Amino acid sequence: MATVLIAEDVEDLTYALTLLLTRAGFTVRTAPDGARTLAEVRAELPDLLLLDLVMPRLNGLDVCRALRADPATAGVPILMLSAYAMPADLQAGLDAGADDYMMKPFQSDELIARCTALIK
Template structure:
């Protein structure tokens, strides 16, 4: 079973995504901000990170940059899950090292499919 760390400050979205991933057979670690996400990743490295861009304490792009700068997490798959829809936002996400970029609102089924695709490309179980 693959472990997904979910970093999302909106409790409703966090619950929706977590429930869908759990029903799809994933183990989910929930965090509500960027600093909490980094701490959780250091405690227990997940197979994939789903991260919002706008979060308290530490924004998603900063978390992504820190992950890419650390040799232990540099290749960790990260999917950005955000309401930022401008093309420039996606470019910034990919430039910071995002593996994929999903815009809210999203289809929960499509989210799971993309998580599975990224994990398959990364060679995770």
């Protein structure tokens, strides 16, 4: 069973994502801020990181760059999930090293499909 680490600071969304991904067969871990996300990834590599762009203590772009700069974590697939929907936001996420970028609100089926594709 693949493990997804959800890095999201909004508790209700974290709960909804956890339910969705668990029902889809994933094991889920969570982190409420950027600093905790880095610690969680380094402690136990997930099969996928679902990363919010705007979080306390360290934003998603900085988390993404830090993970990509570290050889031990550089290979973790990252799906950035954000309410920021401008083309420049998408480009910034991909430039920081995200493998994919989805905008909130999202379609559940599409999110599951993208998670599955990134884990393969």
